[in-house]
Amino acid sequence: MLSLIQRVTQASVSVEGQAVGAIGPGLLALVAVEPDDGEAQFLRMAERLLGYRIFADAEGKMNRSLADTGGGLLLVSQFTLAADTRSGMRPSFTTAAPPDQAERGYNRLVEICRQKHPPGVETGRFGAHMVISLINDGPVTFLLRP
Secondary structure (H helix, E strand, C coil): CCCEEEEEEEEEEEECCEEEECCCCCEEEEEEECCCCHHHHHHHHHHHHHCCCCCECCCCCCCEEEHHHHHEEEEEECHHHHCCCCCCCCCCCCCCCCCHHHEEEEHHHHHHHHHHHHCCCCCCCCCCCEEEEEEEEEEEEEEEEE
8 A cells, every 4th residue: 555645735636527525734645555455554554644743843843643733634546656667658557456456445544544533534536537636735745655
């Protein structure tokens, strides 16, 4: 499992011109499920998304987490993160989980995050062509593995 996280002042995702998820200050997480991912990876990724300390404390240091700030979490499935780009001029997606498995894994991650982060978890729509708008705060962007 991979997650590209971006600290944002706001972010939203639309499908066919209609907003399906939006947050104010918090994290946008683009998530890819890989074939070997299971419950341990989903639990660990949720822990990292909610606990990764990338928000400023009183001294301006990255020392606070999403759980500390109570910010929003926007989870968007993005299988292209799992692409193998090591050779050639076209990505291979053999390293991404098959769609059915990926959807189950993504939905499980959403469920865990919603249980652990009552302030708010929004989502995109799995498998849809999505348009994401965001204002990256910093910019601050990290690639997480469980």
